[in-house]
Amino acid sequence: MTISVRSIKKQFGTFRALDGVSLDVPAGELVALLGPSGSGKTTLLRILSGLEQPDAGITLLDGNDLAAQSARQRNVGLVFQHYALFRHLDVFENVAFALRVRKRPEAEVRARVTELLQLVQLEGLGRRLPSQLSGGQRQRIALARALAAQPRVLLLDEPFGALDAQVRAELRSWLRRLHDEIQLTTVFVTHDQDEAFEVADRVVIMNHGKIEQVGSPTEVFEHPANDFVMRFLGHVNVLEARFEDGRARVGSVSIPVDRGGEIDGPGRIYVRPHEVDVVRHPGNGAIAARVVRVTPLGAGLKIELTAPALGSSLRADVDWERGSALALRDGDDVYLSVRRARVFAEAA
Numbered sequence: 001m002t003i004s005v006r007s008i009k010k011q012f013g014t015f016r017a018l019d020g021v022s023l024d025v026p027a028g029e030l031v032a033l034l035g036p037s038g039s040g041k042t043t044l045l046r047i048l049s050g051l052e053q054p055d056a057g058i059t060l061l062d063g064n065d066l067a068a069q070s071a072r073q074r075n076v077g078l079v080f081q082h083y084a085l086f087r088h089l090d091v092f093e094n095v096a097f098a099l100r101v102r103k104r105p106e107a108e109v110r111a112r113v114t115e116l117l118q119l120v121q122l123e124g125l126g127r128r129l130p131s132q133l134s135g136g137q138r139q140r141i142a143l144a145r146a147l148a149a150q151p152r153v154l155l156l157d158e159p160f161g162a163l164d165a166q167v168r169a170e171l172r173s174w175l176r177r178l179h180d181e182i183q184l185t186t187v188f189v190t191h192d193q194d195e196a197f198e199v200a201d202r203v204v205i206m207n208h209g210k211i212e213q214v215g216s217p218t219e220v221f222e223h224p225a226n227d228f229v230m231r232f233l234g235h236v237n238v239l240e241a242r243f244e245d246g247r248a249r250v251g252s253v254s255i256p257v258d259r260g261g262e263i264d265g266p267g268r269i270y271v272r273p274h275e276v277d278v279v280r281h282p283g284n285g286a287i288a289a290r291v292v293r294v295t296p297l298g299a300g301l302k303i304e305l306t307a308p309a310l311g312s313s314l315r316a317d318v319d320w321e322r323g324s325a326l327a328l329r330d331g332d333d334v335y336l337s338v339r340r341a342r343v344f345a346e347a348a
Contacts, residue, residue, distance in 0.1 A: 001062050001152045001185045002027045003048065008057035010043055010209075017043040018054070019209040030179045030186040032196035035206035036232070041189045042157055044206075048187060049155050050074050061152065077146030077154040077184075081161040084142065085130040091117070091141055092126035098149040116144040119178070136167040140174075147182075154186040160195065172198045193233055197221070205229050227344045230270045237271040237314040241343075248341065251311035253287055257341040269341040276316035277337045278303060278326065286335035294328050303328060307336065 003025040010018040018040045025031045033041035046052040047059060050071030059066045066074055085094050092113055093100075099109045117123045120140040130138055139159055146154060159175075160168045176199050179186060190196050196203050197217040205212045205220060213225040224230040231238070241248035241255075243263040248255050250269065257269055279286065289307040296302075301323035303316045316336065318326065328334065 002060075003153060003185060003187065004060040004063075005044070005048070006058050006060070008044065008047060008054045008059065010040075010047065010052065010054050016209050018047075020057070021206075021209070021211055022057075023204060023211065023214070025185060025187060027185055028183040029201045030176075030188060030199060032188045032190055032200035032203050033206060034190055034193065034196040034203050035212075036191060038208075039206040040209040041191075041204075041206050045155050045157055045187060045189050048153070049076050049078050075149065075152050077149070077151035079139075079142050079146045079154070079156045079159045081158040085138060085145075087130055090127050090129055091122070091133070094130065094141055095144045095148055097145060102149065112148060113144075116147055119147075119182075120144045121174075134167075135163045136171055139163065139171065143175075143178075147184075151184070154184050156186065156188045158189055158191070161190075168192075168195065175199055205232065207232075224342070227268070227270065230342060230344070235273055235315060237273065237276070237312075239269050239271065239310060239312050239314070240266070241269045242266050243343070248343065251307075252309050255338055255341050257343045263343060267343060269343050271314070271338050271341050273302070273315045273317035275338065275340045276305075276314065277339060278305075278316050278318065278328075279335050279337075280326065282335045283337070286337050289334050289336045291328050291330055291332040291334060293330055294323075301328075305334070305336065 005021060005023050008018050008021045021040065021044060033044060035041050043052060047054050050066070050069065061074070086097065089097070095113045095116055096109050099112060113126070114123070117126060120143060122137060122140055125133070125137070130141070133141065143159070160171050163171065172195055188196070188199060200217065202214060203217055203220050204214050207228055213220050213229050220229060221233055224233065230236055239250045241250045243265060246256070248257045248269045255269065282288070287307050287309050289305045292304040292306055292313070294301055294303055297317065300317055300319040303318065304313065305316060306313050
């Protein structure tokens with residue numbers, strides 16, 4: 001099923017939750033709505049589900065206007081952050097609930113629930129109560145229940161938000177594999193960049209009720225549309241600069257930048273930590289710096305630096321192999337260079 005929204009607006013009192021949002025989700029695609037709290041992503045999801053009605057605009061499913069359809073008539077699967085399982089029903093009956101409401105034959109109910117428990121890798125747990133399951137298992141049961149009535153689309157609202165980091169990571173990988181198997185059109189709300197990038201085919205970045213950018217994870221990370229997207233997608237060094245002749249002067253240092261020729265005068269440059277090279281010995285164009293702190297960070301090291309020539313502090317990220325070779329300690333003198341600096345005309 002293809003989802004389309006056109007010029008959707010929604011206001012709660014004086015707060016404008018959605019301000020003319022338009023979006024297409026092709027059939028079989030998993031799209032993540034990514035943004036900070038208050039950006040409008042959950043409101044958009046609730047409008048798609050029928051739990052909220054837009055003030056203006058239209059919502060289409062395979063070209064059919066959903067305005068006249070109730071949440072039940074839309075037949076969408078909806079999964080929330082806090083499971084919403086029935087505590088007094090066992091796993092089997094939780095999954096069977098939507099089928100029993102629709103008065104499906106008992107044989108069909110048993111066959112469908114058995115199939116779904118196998119799909120979410122929880123066969124054999126049908127007679128347990130939700131209280132006897134881990135958080136990750138409960139969320140998989142919530143997903144199985146959402147799939148029971150064979151929904152036309154699947155809507156997920158921060159489904160892993162209540163889980164610890166390790167379980168979240170495991171379920172992200174599992175959800176991606178599940179989607180590849182069932183190919184159900186899915187919209188996934190999250191404020192976690194890693195979650196969106198690992199799970200989604202495309203990412204929709206929202207802010208203040210508007211869509212800032214839509215693209216694959218690689219596209220939005222490598223080619224951010226503006227300074228908001230750049231800042232939101234992970235840490236970034238922001239340096240005050242003055243632009244002339246396609247270069248940025250930061251302190252006493254001249255740095256080539258992307259799109260620098262479009263700007264003249266004061267502005268800012270944006271440098272991701274992994275695009276800062278750190279070496280022990282000076283080289284052509286290297287900038288003298290001092291290590292403030294070295295911190296283990298996931299797959300490598302975070303190096304906090306001061307660079308007097310830049311008139312600023314900044315951060316560099318290196319992998320473990322490079323970090324071991326550098327053997328840096330707090331207070332060490334080093335040299336850095338910037339491999340890539342971005343600039344956005346609207347931020348100048």
